[in-house]
């Protein structure tokens with residue numbers, strides 16, 4: 037391992053604490069994800085901000101997303117005529133096995149004009165993976181993403197985060213008006229590190245908290261509201277525009293990414309899906325019973341397939357994969373072969 041340097045810059049729209057924090061979090065996430073770093077790989081970060089920003093220190097945003105062991109420092113940026121306004125820059129020192137020339141630098145929100153040489157159109161590959169609860173989508177998607185270097189996007193986690201927010205604030209998730217009002221206070225983001233994916237709800241890590249059966253039921257409820265779906269679908273499309281992605285959910289092939297190059301619809305007998313989900317919850321130390329999980333999945337299948345907006349449905353051009361009798365390896369290899377066939381075309 038050697039020390040490498042990664043550059044990043046972004047602009048923000050106003051000099052407020054929220055804008056500094058959100059802008060910096062987005063920048064750091066991009067730098068971490070593009071270089072497949074783990075938080076512990078970061079040695080130090082030097083931030084500079086233009087003189088028109090003084091509402092918060094970018095280093096505070098770094099600490100907020102868990103960068104606590106690295107040395108952090110904020111400096112004012114000296115300005116020359118016509119330089120970008122409201123700009124936050126970062127120089128991140130990391131431990132990496134890759135040569136310096138393979139480090140990927142990040143320029144967001146117009147800051148790319150700082151590096152005109154980097155402006156080019158990129159076409160990304162999208163894999164849409166849909167199916168009912170417990171069909172094994174997330175397990176498979178994670179494995180495929182790891183093997184091919186794609187970004188995994190778990191859209192269910194986004195609906196879960198909205199439900200979790202409501203539950204933790206005593207907001208009735210069956211009350212659409214209340215949920216839509218709460219949506220204004222919710223900021224979601226995903227940080228992909230080398231080893232894991234972290235889901236942030238208002239900059240707090242909720243990755244584990246959103247997995248309980250109570251939150252599953254709430255997620256299925258809030259997912260019926262058009263206002264919630266519109267907001268999350270927009271975010272999902274934006275994420276798919278930035279990288280090669282494998283995205284799992286219910287409406288990815290039909291609605292979120294109708295032009296995805298590869299579409300898979302994974303299904304399986306409800307008893308088998310409940311068994312797998314029960315075992316997964318047990319492994320995570322969540323106490324429940326098989327019967328309870330089976331009921332929950334049946335209820336969610338019903339909700340997810342019968343709702344008005346973007347119900348669970350196989351896209352006409354999706355490949356149907358019944359996983360009841362297949363091993364995880366078989367399913368994974370099938371999907372990887374499909375993606376490789378496409379890439380070699």
Ligand code: DC
Pocket residue numbers: 169170191192193195196252255256259260284285286287288336340
């Ligand atoms: O995949 P999951 O079990 O984590 O999803 C939780 C709930 O979110 C699921 O019951 C339905 C909803 N959901 C959805 O409506 N659309 C998606 N693209 C993903 C999930």
